[in-house]
Amino acid sequence: MSLISLTTDFGSFYPAFMKAVILRINPDARIVDVTHTVSHADIRAGAFAIYSIVPYFSQDSIHVGVVDPGVGTSRRSIVIDAQGVLFVGPDNGLLIPAAKRIAGQDLRVYEIKNKKFMLEVSATFHGRDIFAPVSAHLSCGASADEVGERVYDWVDLDFKQPLIQDSSVSGEVIFVDDFGNIVSNIPYSMISQITDFGSEVIVYNRKIPFCRTYGRVDEGNMIALIGSHGFAEIAINQGNAAKKLGISSGDRMIIEACNDTD
Amino acid sequence: MSLISLTTDFGSFYPAFMKAVILRINPDARIVDVTHTVSHADIRAGAFAIYSIVPYFSQDSIHVGVVDPGVGTSRRSIVIDAQGVLFVGPDNGLLIPAAKRIAGQDLRVYEIKNKKFMLEVSATFHGRDIFAPVSAHLSCGASADEVGERVYDWVDLDFKQPLIQDSSVSGEVIFVDDFGNIVSNIPYSMISQITDFGSEVIVYNRKIPFCRTYGRVDEGNMIALIGSHGFAEIAINQGNAAKKLGISSGDRMIIEACNDTD
Amino acid sequence: MSLISLTTDFGSFYPAFMKAVILRINPDARIVDVTHTVSHADIRAGAFAIYSIVPYFSQDSIHVGVVDPGVGTSRRSIVIDAQGVLFVGPDNGLLIPAAKRIAGQDLRVYEIKNKKFMLEVSATFHGRDIFAPVSAHLSCGASADEVGERVYDWVDLDFKQPLIQDSSVSGEVIFVDDFGNIVSNIPYSMISQITDFGSEVIVYNRKIPFCRTYGRVDEGNMIALIGSHGFAEIAINQGNAAKKLGISSGDRMIIEACNDTD
CATH class of the missing domain: 3.40.50.10790 (S-adenosyl-l-methionine hydroxide adenosyltransferase, N-terminal)
Structure with a gap:
């Protein structure tokens, strides 16, 4: 070893x-x-x-x-x-x-x-x-x-379980990476209950696309995606989402399915 | 391997x-x-x-x-x-x-x-x-x-070939290092056709010495030199040239020989 | 080797x-x-x-x-x-x-x-x-x-010896770490001649506790302690002391025992 x-x-x-x-x-x-x-x-x-x-x-x-x-x-x-x-x-x-x-x-x-x-x-x-x-x-x-x-009485820690309510999932920011990508504790398995790739979602008062990868939107645009760790993540293609939104680790993240038909 | x-x-x-x-x-x-x-x-x-x-x-x-x-x-x-x-x-x-x-x-x-x-x-x-x-x-x-x-149809990439015209070489910034040193695609072999170490050159509207090494000018002064990679580089001795000049990768760099006799 | x-x-x-x-x-x-x-x-x-x-x-x-x-x-x-x-x-x-x-x-x-x-x-x-x-x-x-x-004529360098005068030790800042902790050249053996852990000291015009470890004060509070290198260090618990005080390597550091009885 x-x-x-x-x-x-x-x-x-x-x-x-x-x-x-x-x-x-x-x-x-x-x-x-x-x-x-x-x-x-x-x-x-x-x-x-x-x-x-x-x-x-x-x-x-x-x-x-x-x-x-x-x-x-x-x-x-x-x-x-x-x-x-x-x-x-x-x-x-x-x-x-x-x-x-x-x-x-x-x-x-x-x-x-x-x-x-x-x-x-x-x-x-x-x-x-x-x-x-x-x-x-x-x-x-x-x-x-x-x-x-x-x-046996060691200190426990759990990433809290996000909650689904109607058409939104409410979780927590648990990591902000060097690029300013905002990583939540919301797994794909929960997002997929309210929406799926290709749709739009509302996060932090913005309507943004939920994509498979960064390259799907133009430079400077904000997207939601499932990061390589398996959790929902908010990113700006070639920008810093955490700085732009003023978000840091511990803040809430609520992802709402966008059911507009326009 | x-x-x-x-x-x-x-x-x-x-x-x-x-x-x-x-x-x-x-x-x-x-x-x-x-x-x-x-x-x-x-x-x-x-x-x-x-x-x-x-x-x-x-x-x-x-x-x-x-x-x-x-x-x-x-x-x-x-x-x-x-x-x-x-x-x-x-x-x-x-x-x-x-x-x-x-x-x-x-x-x-x-x-x-x-x-x-x-x-x-x-x-x-x-x-x-x-x-x-x-x-x-x-x-x-x-x-x-x-x-x-x-x-066979892979994507090619060339650092563009700089151009010599009269007493100037026109190239491109291809790297800015952690110190803010501005590295161009202009090799010594092209600079040496218009000037040489010990002379002054005009770059970004400033007349600066073309030196062999950083230590040749006082702290805070700007110089042109050939970096360890073999390309022309603009630096400030113990300062950040890219920040001072507002230059980033992809910008042009034109180095002009300075033929003043003063 | x-x-x-x-x-x-x-x-x-x-x-x-x-x-x-x-x-x-x-x-x-x-x-x-x-x-x-x-x-x-x-x-x-x-x-x-x-x-x-x-x-x-x-x-x-x-x-x-x-x-x-x-x-x-x-x-x-x-x-x-x-x-x-x-x-x-x-x-x-x-x-x-x-x-x-x-x-x-x-x-x-x-x-x-x-x-x-x-x-x-x-x-x-x-x-x-x-x-x-x-x-x-x-x-x-x-x-x-x-x-x-x-x-035999190599260039020497000594961290200057701090001086004790009355109830203060006068030294020099020799390192600022990534957290903004301000490390001096003052060893514990000199501090211990004027005060000891648990007391307050005056540094940079502030009265702060002299502690064994960071966790002894509330978040955001300034402390003096002996760092892991054995020298006196000024820190802000989960903050940046160097930035807050405007101190950098080479500046003086004077630590004065605080003999107030209040």
Whole structure:
């Protein structure tokens, strides 16, 4: 087991400390940066990033996530064993949607306590001092139950379930990507109950087409589509929808079928 | 063959899906990020990025490029065999200048059709679903002609040839880098026909020195120089020339020799 | 020896040239990006980045640093052997604090002269033409004294020593990170002489708490803390302190103990 993915809100520079620590313990580890530009302290956005990508990695990967506004407080550090796929990070819900996507409710969660898997622990940088070395030791063959005791009262996190009412679906913005595309928690299976590709929908007071792909509208036009992650997304072809609409992670998104006949 | 380079306009996050897919197919692949901040949907800028860097990679590399405003439309997906150096991406010209730099007109282009080299294909993310897995299979030893039929009517792209008229060279801006340095398609061989290092030139209505290196002028001053890619470039020493001049990729650049005797 | 770290002010794209060159010479090299967003031409900030991270890498690493406003002028290119840890870059002080952190005054500095370790050298991109290939050859087993003659008059750089006067410590801002956290050159050992965690301090005309960690104040509040690098740092919990205060690298930072009894 030697592939370690890293998802943080650290920006540049700090992720390299984690890599230095990992490679010192396991010089053969493969490290993949998922993203380090998760909106700062936005646990739900980080959770979505890990949730989205985890099925594409091989089953013997270890996923480290650090979006951790509670670092240095009493929040716990955990390892999750999700039917063999391992997750390492803070006990704040960040890792849960991804772990459940792999293993449903079959999660074994361990509180990280074993100091032999840590560096000397600072108050501000558990990514470097705890999560990186723990992931490296796991990639060298340590088992999840060696890091500490199993716990059952870990912090849960669910992307709320959108609601269908009449001809609209009401959900939540869970991620805004680098292009300003606004990703919701509304899956295609819900949209398809009210409308389908080729129709128009009303979102944020605008009537826009619901398309299969970006290229279907002219440059600068707004569209709704199902993104590569399987969720409804509002985009401007070659523009920034989030900036234009003033939308950010956590805002509501209501998609209404447009039954005009004009 | 196991080095795969990635050049996209994906920003953060989406490139990681490509890496996950590649490493799942070929856990030994080496992946190098060329850049993921190509100006969005700017095929010429992406083409320049790949063109610039390709000679520095070993001959047994595979170069994946994804600047792909036509994703999900009828544009084809291709593999180019340029005398053994392989390129993978959309058939929109992006890969052509780099491939020609390696192999001149000796390009074999194959349309990607073989579904066993793809994931289930979404409408919006061929980088993940087609180009990443195809490159991984190529890195494992699949040959270009296994991915699909050879095609001859692929989309061409040339950086236009600049023109010399009297004492000026007229070209085009093909790339603006992270520092705001404005890179043109004008090679040193054309500049040297009208002037040489140590002289002054007139560009964008300013008389500026034509220097060998950035350090030759004071901080904040504008200069023309031949960048590390071999093309004329306008820069401000420790400043942002593109922002100051309001120039972006696709704009004209005319460099005029300055024959004042003062 | 095969781990090579890269620290530059190159932004996106240019670092990939260095990686292509390194991997062509040593296909087995491991490359870790420390950061490529050092404030442009800010040698002290780059020096701090390398200084901060170097103890976390294994002892057989090679650290390439390129923050190089003097590229193409007469400044020398050097390799430093710091008791076996190697540094490669320009002779402008950038590498010195990190090298001294490893080996104290026991530095052997060599001017890079041996052309067989270089590409053809351009005037603007020694990262690609000199530092990358030299580091790759070192990682393949070349020794520092093969690259050129030992020199003794290399450019030194010290983070100035802060001063304690009465109940205040006066130092300097040496780094602003991606979050806008303002990092000084003031170590905990000096702060602890005037105050301690749990007290308030006066910095930039504000009375703020001196805390162990970010989470100790409400969102949007300013705090002083000791960062993960061991130096005093001013931060806004989930905000950007540097932007709010208008502070950048090189500015003074004075931390005054607050002896109010209210």
